Amino acid sequence: MASVTIRNVQKSYGALSVMKGVDIEIADGEFVILVGPSGCGKSTLLRMIAGLEDITDGDVLIGATVVNDIEPKARNIAMVFQNYALYPHMTVRENMAFALTLNRTDKAEIARRVDRAAEILSLGALLDRYPKQLSGGQRQRVAMGRAIVRDPQVFLFDEPLSNLDAKLRVQMRTEIKELHQRLKTTTIYVTHDQIEAMTMADRIVVMKEGGIEQIGTPLDLYDRPANLFVAGFIGSPGMNFFEGEAKGGQFVTTDGTVLPLPEGHQTLSGKIVYGIRPEHLTVDDVGVAIDVHVVEPTGPETQIFGKLGGQPIVVALREGPAVVPGETLSLTPRLDRIHLFDATSGRRLEVTTLGRAA
Amino acid sequence: MRPSLMKQVPLFIVLLLFCIVNLTPVAWGFLTSIRQPVDAFAVPPKLIFEPTFQFHWEIWVDKGFWRFLINTAIVSIFAVTISVSIGSMAAYALSRLQSKAANGLLFSLLAMRTFPHILLAIPFFVIAQALDMIDTYPAMVMAIVALNQPFTIWLMRSFFAEVPGELYDSAVMDGCTPWQTFRRVALPIVKPGLWVTVLFSLLLAYNEFLLALVLTRQGTKTMPVAIAEYGAEDITYWSLSAAAAIGIMLPILIFMLFMQRHLVRGMAAGAVKG
Ligand SMILES: Nc1ncnc2c1ncn2[C@@H]1O[C@H](COP(=O)(O)OP(=O)(O)O)[C@@H](O)[C@H]1O
Ligand SMILES: [Mg+2]
Numbered sequence: 001m002a003s004v005t006i007r008n009v010q011k012s013y014g015a016l017s018v019m020k021g022v023d024i025e026i027a028d029g030e031f032v033i034l035v036g037p038s039g040c041g042k043s044t045l046l047r048m049i050a051g052l053e054d055i056t057d058g059d060v061l062i063g064a065t066v067v068n069d070i071e072p073k074a075r076n077i078a079m080v081f082q083n084y085a086l087y088p089h090m091t092v093r094e095n096m097a098f099a100l101t102l103n104r105t106d107k108a109e110i111a112r113r114v115d116r117a118a119e120i121l122s123l124g125a126l127l128d129r130y131p132k133q134l135s136g137g138q139r140q141r142v143a144m145g146r147a148i149v150r151d152p153q154v155f156l157f158d159e160p161l162s163n164l165d166a167k168l169r170v171q172m173r174t175e176i177k178e179l180h181q182r183l184k185t186t187t188i189y190v191t192h193d194q195i196e197a198m199t200m201a202d203r204i205v206v207m208k209e210g211g212i213e214q215i216g217t218p219l220d221l222y223d224r225p226a227n228l229f230v231a232g233f234i235g236s237p238g239m240n241f242f243e244g245e246a247k248g249g250q251f252v253t254t255d256g257t258v259l260p261l262p263e264g265h266q267t268l269s270g271k272i273v274y275g276i277r278p279e280h281l282t283v284d285d286v287g288v289a290i291d292v293h294v295v296e297p298t299g300p301e302t303q304i305f306g307k308l309g310g311q312p313i314v315v316a317l318r319e320g321p322a323v324v325p326g327e328t329l330s331l332t333p334r335l336d337r338i339h340l341f342d343a344t345s346g347r348r349l350e351v352t353t354l355g356r357a358a
Numbered sequence: 359m360r361p362s363l364m365k366q367v368p369l370f371i372v373l374l375l376f377c378i379v380n381l382t383p384v385a386w387g388f389l390t391s392i393r394q395p396v397d398a399f400a401v402p403p404k405l406i407f408e409p410t411f412q413f414h415w416e417i418w419v420d421k422g423f424w425r426f427l428i429n430t431a432i433v434s435i436f437a438v439t440i441s442v443s444i445g446s447m448a449a450y451a452l453s454r455l456q457s458k459a460a461n462g463l464l465f466s467l468l469a470m471r472t473f474p475h476i477l478l479a480i481p482f483f484v485i486a487q488a489l490d491m492i493d494t495y496p497a498m499v500m501a502i503v504a505l506n507q508p509f510t511i512w513l514m515r516s517f518f519a520e521v522p523g524e525l526y527d528s529a530v531m532d533g534c535t536p537w538q539t540f541r542r543v544a545l546p547i548v549k550p551g552l553w554v555t556v557l558f559s560l561l562l563a564y565n566e567f568l569l570a571l572v573l574t575r576q577g578t579k580t581m582p583v584a585i586a587e588y589g590a591e592d593i594t595y596w597s598l599s600a601a602a603a604i605g606i607m608l609p610i611l612i613f614m615l616f617m618q619r620h621l622v623r624g625m626a627a628g629a630v631k632g
Contacts, residue, residue: 072530073531079528089549099533
């Protein structure tokens, strides 16, 4: 096990720069998730850590060692790929043993380690099968087994669950998390799915266009998104945003609806973006009225899609209110859950008393 | 999905006709080889005759054609071994390199295939003569390898191209050297394709006529030349020629029977999908 430090790492393909100065400190044993929309450079960063991709500039450290020029096999890292990348001509056992066979580990030791990994992942009955005789979830487990067997300093996962169906994905999510709690190996995990990130990570790195938008625990990102991008990316359904102006201790949307400002922000003035999560609106007779367009009960909550003035709004309510499309519903935002952003930079306007710089 | 019977029946008939058209000369050759020349050339064809393997015996044993078969076998085995090993290494490298130079190389290989054989046979003859290698096995083997290489490389490359790149990344992470990645990951995965390539280059080498005609003399003469030289003038020899021609088919047929399982897999499904 080891810490991983990414220091001002940059990547260019020829003249095309796809990563511009990324810094991340990952502690020993931590589970860090890189999340962001497709094409933002998550895989590229992971592959640079693995050694599969050259680092254009900056340093990657594992423990205290700069590994920029160390070949992948000497970095003592194991990687689980999106399409599992199992060798089709080898049995499960051979797949798991391959890395150890290559470095001439003692036969008995290989058998011991493969059996241990198989036991951890309940693969015992499948050891003599070939990958094509396995289901998607089983292949996924074998891919993980292959990583475990090597007992590496760092695990890398690149969207390992994206080929599984929804139910299996939830199950494997738990399994991977359990595995991490058991082995405590430093893990860097890439996904474009913010729910996966929120549920599994110790810390999340939100990326966009080759840069980092915010690093923090899942609740940091949820409670105090650093900017509009993170605010919109984390949470499902996504945060509601209203454009408008702060004046006279209130927020007025572009189409004239008035919303309350949180404590500490009453003196604010000028163009801002007002954000409130769907689950942080409460039914309240003295609130603002929204036009209800669609009502979707999901079971634990009811999602209501409508318009506040001219702007779209989503509301998630625990207690399904008795409204039907076409009616109006009166709502109030929870004052302690309002997020304000600078309209031009998109940066969070921090409530001073919370003391967290944006 | 299973094609419906309505679609299968016409397809079956077309394939059947195709087989009949292709197999008729072979069947005719076989019939010619087991009867007397007078019967073979009777008009109208004589359907009832006394079958005899006398000509098979005569050509292979009395006339010593087994020597030419051995020559053919030696040349083919060396040519296939060399051409498939070099070909798969080159194909692997070309499938992984995505540079302009690699593509240029591939297309020049393809261009080479379009040269008429005779255009290449003459320089090969001149070279072999200059090196005093006429009527030697290495000259034949090298010429055939040179001629087949574009084909083996293209064919093998198409199989390697199907191997997902993630497998190579995985091999690197597992600690494979470039050679191990080729030998222990890429090559075993394309094995069905490898057998297809072996078969096709075997057929090319085994049947090569023009090069054998210019490069071999009595010592290393191969079957196709030996048969062609034989009995073209006199119809009494035709039964013998037919016996020889039928005889050289056998080794290839046996090889195909043994390889059938691999071959069908390699040709039908592509080499990789599991
Ligand atoms: N070999 C390459 N050559 C040029 N551009 C590349 C190459 N690989 C990736 N990119 C570009 O780098 C960016 C990041 O890609 P990637 O790391 O795969 O994104 P992600 O994994 O977040 O979806 C993308 O814009 C992609 O087009
Ligand atoms: Mg990716």
